[in-house]
Amino acid sequence: MERPENWTYGVVQVHQSRLEPLLDTLKKLRLEGLSAALVLSAVHRRRVLPLMSRPLRMDEMGPDVSSRDLEACRMSNEALADDEAVARVRVAVAGEFKPEHVNGFPMRPDAGSIDLVRSFLVHGSILDFFRSLFKLASVLAGTNRCPVLEASSNGGRGEP
Amino acid sequence: MPVRLIAADNWRPSSMTERRLLELEREGLLRHRTSLSSPEWIAPAADHREPRPPKGYVVSFAKFHRHGLGAPPSRFMRVLYQHYGVELQHFSPNAITVAVVFAAVCEGYLGMMPHWELWLHLYRGELFNGPKETTGVRKPVRAGCLNLMLKTGKTETPCEYIRWDCRRTTPDGTLSGSICGMTTAFFLPTPAA
Numbered sequence: 001m002e003r004p005e006n007w008t009y010g011v012v013q014v015h016q017s018r019l020e021p022l023l024d025t026l027k028k029l030r031l032e033g034l035s036a037a038l039v040l041s042a043v044h045r046r047r048v049l050p051l052m053s054r055p056l057r058m059d060e061m062g063p064d065v066s067s068r069d070l071e072a073c074r075m076s077n078e079a080l081a082d083d084e085a086v087a088r089v090r091v092a093v094a095g096e097f098k099p100e101h102v103n104g105f106p107m108r109p110d111a112g113s114i115d116l117v118r119s120f121l122v123h124g125s126i127l128d129f130f131r132s133l134f135k136l137a138s139v140l141a142g143t144n145r146c147p148v149l150e151a152s153s154n155g156g157r158g159e160p
Numbered sequence: 161m162p163v164r165l166i167a168a169d170n171w172r173p174s175s176m177t178e179r180r181l182l183e184l185e186r187e188g189l190l191r192h193r194t195s196l197s198s199p200e201w202i203a204p205a206a207d208h209r210e211p212r213p214p215k216g217y218v219v220s221f222a223k224f225h226r227h228g229l230g231a232p233p234s235r236f237m238r239v240l241y242q243h244y245g246v247e248l249q250h251f252s253p254n255a256i257t258v259a260v261v262f263a264a265v266c267e268g269y270l271g272m273m274p275h276w277e278l279w280l281h282l283y284r285g286e287l288f289n290g291p292k293e294t295t296g297v298r299k300p301v302r303a304g305c306l307n308l309m310l311k312t313g314k315t316e317t318p319c320e321y322i323r324w325d326c327r328r329t330t331p332d333g334t335l336s337g338s339i340c341g342m343t344t345a346f347f348l349p350t351p352a353a
Contacts, residue, residue: 007285040264050234051233
């Protein structure tokens with residue numbers, strides 16, 4: 001009983017440069033203090049299960065979308081108490097997580113969500129900002145492709 | 161040293177009843193049951209020693225839903241099944257949390273669908289075999305054998321991405337299938353291909 005080879009596949013080398021802007025952005029989110037516990041608390045606060053099929057992405061759950069779509073995304077219309085959100089986070093990740101940390105890093109499009117443009121300007125040069133913005137736009141333009149198709153178009157494999 | 165595998169532990173009867181599943185529903189962790197002919201979830205029969213999902217259903221565990229799993233599965237989750245060649249029961253609870261956080265970061269902070277190449281770049285799958293007291297002897301686990309973890313190659317600095325502290329319950333830092341909650345098994349519809 002051994003680990004199948006494709007469990008360690010990576011991305012083919014020629015495509016790795018496409019990931020740079022995303023990796024840069026992830027690093028910036030981390031610099032701003034994003035942690036797994038904060039992500040989970042934001043998820044529970046929004047009453048969404050990220051691995052469930054939904055009509056809207058989480059960043060699309062704003063005031064301008066239909067209430068029907070919002071209801072299809074949420075598991076409940078009732079807000080979750082901070083204590084309950086903390087209990088759910090503690091089930092999944094280790095470490096100290098307190099009620100005051102709930103909503104410490106709101107998701108888009110909620111008020112207080114991180115402005116990635118501002119973050120780029122604070123942590124990098126103007127040139128880096130525009131370079132990253134351009135790359136990020138190129139990547140995002142291709143992200144509506146079906147991941148299944150992306151996986152199967154390269155056989156789901158890259159370099160280990 | 162070569163590792164010798166011995167027989168896996170047997171399944172244990174599930175303690176999940178309709179009442180307990182309705183509690184999960186009330187907590188917003190399961191979809192409401194709306195159909196009698198193809199219900200959104202099914203409780204196992206009390207007298208079955210091992211899970212026997214009806215045709216068109218797969219085994220899930222209450223713990224997975226407390227870690228953020230939802231049904232029906234998103235496209236990203238279905239790609240995970242397909243890529244790793246596993247069923248839902250084979251994921252460890254930590255693997256579910258890892259996938260939940262990744263999907264949430266992509267959607268809620270980066271503003272895009274979960275990016276498959278980014279996933280492949282950051283994460284790898286690991287097979288978990290349960291330890292025995294004797295050195296070099298491991299036993300396969302019936303559930304929770306797939307761990308998903310950040311790659312830690314020489315040139316990679318995974319901590320640069322997102323701070324991550326998994327729940328650790330075994331010496332090697334993984335969650336074993338035996339604590340994946342075998343006694344909380346119930347059934348969900350088979351995900352569409």
